[in-house]
Amino acid sequence: MTCEETQRRERPEFERIFHPGNIAIIGVSARGSMFGSGILNALRAIGFEGGIYPVNPKGGEYNGLKIYASVDEIPAAIDFAIIAVPAEFVPAALEECRRNNVAGAEILSAGFSEADTPRGRELEDEVKRIAARGIRVVGPNCFGIYCPASGLTLLPGPDLSRQSGPVAFISQSGGMSIDFAHIGKWMGIRFSKVISFGNGADLRETELLRYLGDDPETRVIAMYIEGVQDGREFFEALREVAAKKPVIINKGGLSQAGRRAVASHTASMGGSRVIWESLISQAGAVQVGDLWELAHTCLAFSMLPPRVYQGISVAGGGGALGVNACDAAEQFDFTLPVFEADIREAIMKVLPKPGSSAHNPIDAANPFVHPQAYREVFLNAARDERVDAQILIQLFHHYKSLSLGMGVPVKDITPYRELADVVSGVVASTGKPIMLVLPNFKQGIDSLDIEEVMRDARSVFLDRGIPVFDDLNNALRVLNHVSGYYSRCSERSG
Numbered sequence: 001m002t003c004e005e006t007q008r009r010e011r012p013e014f015e016r017i018f019h020p021g022n023i024a025i026i027g028v029s030a031r032g033s034m035f036g037s038g039i040l041n042a043l044r045a046i047g048f049e050g051g052i053y054p055v056n057p058k059g060g061e062y063n064g065l066k067i068y069a070s071v072d073e074i075p076a077a078i079d080f081a082i083i084a085v086p087a088e089f090v091p092a093a094l095e096e097c098r099r100n101n102v103a104g105a106e107i108l109s110a111g112f113s114e115a116d117t118p119r120g121r122e123l124e125d126e127v128k129r130i131a132a133r134g135i136r137v138v139g140p141n142c143f144g145i146y147c148p149a150s151g152l153t154l155l156p157g158p159d160l161s162r163q164s165g166p167v168a169f170i171s172q173s174g175g176m177s178i179d180f181a182h183i184g185k186w187m188g189i190r191f192s193k194v195i196s197f198g199n200g201a202d203l204r205e206t207e208l209l210r211y212l213g214d215d216p217e218t219r220v221i222a223m224y225i226e227g228v229q230d231g232r233e234f235f236e237a238l239r240e241v242a243a244k245k246p247v248i249i250n251k252g253g254l255s256q257a258g259r260r261a262v263a264s265h266t267a268s269m270g271g272s273r274v275i276w277e278s279l280i281s282q283a284g285a286v287q288v289g290d291l292w293e294l295a296h297t298c299l300a301f302s303m304l305p306p307r308v309y310q311g312i313s314v315a316g317g318g319g320a321l322g323v324n325a326c327d328a329a330e331q332f333d334f335t336l337p338v339f340e341a342d343i344r345e346a347i348m349k350v351l352p353k354p355g356s357s358a359h360n361p362i363d364a365a366n367p368f369v370h371p372q373a374y375r376e377v378f379l380n381a382a383r384d385e386r387v388d389a390q391i392l393i394q395l396f397h398h399y400k401s402l403s404l405g406m407g408v409p410v411k412d413i414t415p416y417r418e419l420a421d422v423v424s425g426v427v428a429s430t431g432k433p434i435m436l437v438l439p440n441f442k443q444g445i446d447s448l449d450i451e452e453v454m455r456d457a458r459s460v461f462l463d464r465g466i467p468v469f470d471d472l473n474n475a476l477r478v479l480n481h482v483s484g485y486y487s488r489c490s491e492r493s494g
Contacts, residue, residue: 011079013136014211014297016103016465018193020079021050021149024071024102025111026093028054028086030062033223035108036084036145037062038156040146045158048151051076054106055093067276069072071091078102081120086175087111089403090140091126096133104203107139108155113199124201132201142198143174146181148191149217165190166219167298168212170205172197172226173252174409186455188462189302192217206234213241220301224292226252231279238283243492245283248487250294251276253298254380284488286481294479296469300478301485304389304433308490309483311335311386315362315377316393316437317369321472322361325391328473334358335402336360346380363402367395371419373428382430390434392423396457397442397450410449411434424464436461436468 026402040054053074054067061067068074071081071093081097083090087109097105112124124140131137138145143154148164155174160181167189171177184191192245193213197204205225212218221241228234241247272288280287288294312334314325329336334399338359339347345360350373355365362377378390396414409466423434438458442450458468469475 009186011103013103016079017136017138018145018147020103020152022053022076022078022096023048023050024053024055024068024074024078024081025084025099025202026055026081028056028062030056030058030060030067032062034084035155036082037274039084039108039153040065040282042153042156042158044152044161047162048153050079050228053078057312067071067170071100071102073493074100076476079104079254079423081105082108084108084155085125086340087120087140091117091123091130092474094120094127094135094137095218098133102135104136104138106142107137107143107198107201110141111141112201119388120317126231127201137197138197139203140201141174143177143196145196145457146177146194154181154194154196157181158183161185161190163190163492164217165346166192166217166224166302168192168215168218169194169222169224169298170197170208170212170219171224172200172205173224174198178322179311180291180295181222184298185289186458187295187299188458188468189295189298192230198228200406204229209234209237209241209247213237219245219372221247221296222298223247223249224294225249226292235279235283236275236330238280242284243489246482247283247298248288249280249285250288250290253282273391281358284492286485288481292472297475297478297481299467299469300439300482303465304435305431306318306482306486307388308438308487309334309388311337311384311388312476312479313337313378313384313387313389314363314393315364315374315381317364317367317395318393321393322357322363325393325472328476329436331473332476334476334479335434337384339381339384343380343383350376355422364382367398371415371422373423374419374472378423378426378434379430382426382432387432389479390432391472392434392439393439393442393472394419396438396453397447397454398443400447400450408455411453411456414453414457417460418455418459420460420466421466423461423466425463436466437470437472437475438468440471 007066025036025040027034029037056067057069059067059069081102083093090109112120145152146154148162174196212221344358352365357363399414439456461468
């Protein structure tokens, strides 16, 4: 055994799977017409730095890489394999990987138990038997693994972010995994790992949950699941992991129609809504209703301090915004404490007059308040001990009208960079988080310049550690999730 092989075998199997030194891709066509060729292109585009070894019995060359006739012929130790061949050929390819001491393989191929045919079920049983003899399997019928730190990517993900972060995502759906990864790129969610496990012939929700519960790279775990293999074991794992770090679950197939859909998607049983809601609640996890709520909740958990939130302040330019803030706060069990006279007076000194109000919510009368004025607003509001978090509703789209009147580009007069510096400075000095709500009511084709401002502003605020939401209800809903989770943690530890 060579030194390289000895070192490879001494690395834990999950380390070799998520951070492989060398990858074999089985199912690469010299013509570039197969899924294997697509995932190879994606790995090279995202910047995977390890060795990539394409495999096809026909041999040949693809994009400057030699195609090996079999895994046996590869002149390097392989940590991880990607199998993208027709279902009939998958068991033989997997067995060849096992014989060569490959730690794990992701099977992108479909046509197994989800096809609901005798042959499909038989092929999946073969995959299970091979896995049991000594190789870990992700899939079949999946999009694979995304790990920004190592450069592994999902199918078909050549343009995902290489920036790592604290959020892991376990998904039974391949489409959901790639959609969530793309959302995370612009929304500000940074991932440690994303695993699309499909049919889950070997690795699936419970074992992956336990692994991520102990993974030092992961602080927040998100899950999309359609069904579980062992309900009792999953519940025990969920309760154990949710006591250590937030677990956020989007459960698919809770409706009658949804249960039918998941049966044909990943051959899973959807289960009863009442049972699932009860199970998730008892385990101390967080349940969300859809992909967008899942994303917003992950953003909040990854960027907000881990604490219970009760009182909030809300500031923005417009009286109706404040009225809506009061209604939304009550809906999500938050209070807007009325400021004492000294705080109100200090805030009113910097707000435009007439039309402003400093009681909480803070009505700044118009959307063109200077960032330095907001600095004083938030510093003074934070003096109230009843305020745990602050929210700024910023209507940048109104700068479009101002820019037209001045004859200058809207991006040149919208002060989002200075405002981001001000807000991040207030957070640093007060220790109280500020969430930005950035609605956009101008989305017509004549307002593409506003869209650019909004996207750039979101990026600038996120870079400074300020979470951004499109809607006040979304911001308060996820703040409620964060507060509820840490309240339950406090009750358990007490």
